[in-house]
Amino acid sequence: MKIRVVSSREEIPTLNPNERVIHLAFRPSNRDVFMLAETCPKIEAIQLPKSYRRTVSKSIEMFLEMQKINLLEGDVWGHRKDINEYYNVSQNVLEKIQELKADRFSNEMIADKLSRESKLNSDMILYILSKKSLELS
Known part of the structure; x- marks a missing residue:
């Protein structure tokens, strides 16, 4: 992305x-x-x-x-x-989002965890999650 x-x-x-x-x-x-x-x-x-x-x-x-x-x-x-x-949002971050989503973490938990691990703000991670939810469902 x-x-x-x-x-x-x-x-x-x-x-x-x-x-x-x-x-x-x-x-x-x-x-x-x-x-x-x-x-x-x-x-x-x-x-x-x-x-x-x-x-x-x-x-x-x-x-x-x-x-x-x-x-x-x-x-x-x-x-x-x-x-x-x-x-560019790194591919690692996008893959980590998919992994956590597959492990049934809530969007808020994913955003909180990845905002600490990556350089992205939780708002951006939640936005990515909203766009990726169509692909992950």
Whole structure:
């Protein structure tokens, strides 16, 4: 799974319209979020660092909810955008999610365990679980 890292609002118009998961490494305005939803109509999730997530307005939260876009809290630790514009969720993490799911761990237990073992936030792991649940069922 790939997460597109966007480090400035100037990048939004240049994004691929097929992007599904985006990490915003800057504090987005309402206008930035609207432009992002317009530029990437297939977007499923937007991830923001914890400090930025707390400043998102209620109107944007409602807009994203109506558009069925998940607003996630988290970071892309150790990612260097100058090398690659995508952060790749490791195959090991995806396999571990499947193993724990097969062992009948709850989604919350999986998210808690893997957020300590990997560089991913529990919100992102829960999002991955929601997408993978169709494949695992």
